Amino acid sequence: MSRYTVTVTSEGRSDPDAVIGYDPPLRTFFLQAFLHEVTDDPALWLGTFDYEFETLDGLHHAALAEGYRFTLPESVAVQLADDKAKDADRPPHNGPLSALLRDPQTK
Numbered sequence: 001m002s003r004y005t006v007t008v009t010s011e012g013r014s015d016p017d018a019v020i021g022y023d024p025p026l027r028t029f030f031l032q033a034f035l036h037e038v039t040d041d042p043a044l045w046l047g048t049f050d051y052e053f054e055t056l057d058g059l060h061h062a063a064l065a066e067g068y069r070f071t072l073p074e075s076v077a078v079q080l081a082d083d084k085a086k087d088a089d090r091p092p093h094n095g096p097l098s099a100l101l102r103d104p105q106t107k
Contacts, residue, residue: 001023006071006073015035024087027087029056030059033070
């Protein structure tokens with residue numbers, strides 16, 4: 001799983017330690033920002049399901065739809081594309097949990 005630091009903003013606040021990356025088992029890009037002080041759970045967590053965001057544009061549009069903005073440096077975008085390409089030949093998982101990852105009960 002790749003992880004890169006980016007800055008995410010929302011409604012006058014900023015998280016300079018937000019994380020964007022690619023999750024090979026889920027085959028999705030993800031974004032996490034605004035960690036809770038006690039639980040460490042992110043207020044923003046996109047890309048938790050199988051094939052949820054197959055493109056960075058899709059992830060970016062989903063963040064915007066929820067009121068969050070981020071700028072992705074070109075070098076990070078290139079690295080994320082490389083991370084995804086490295087796992088292109090990875091066989092899909094067909095274990096007992098795969099159905100839950102593809103069709104989450106709650107969103």
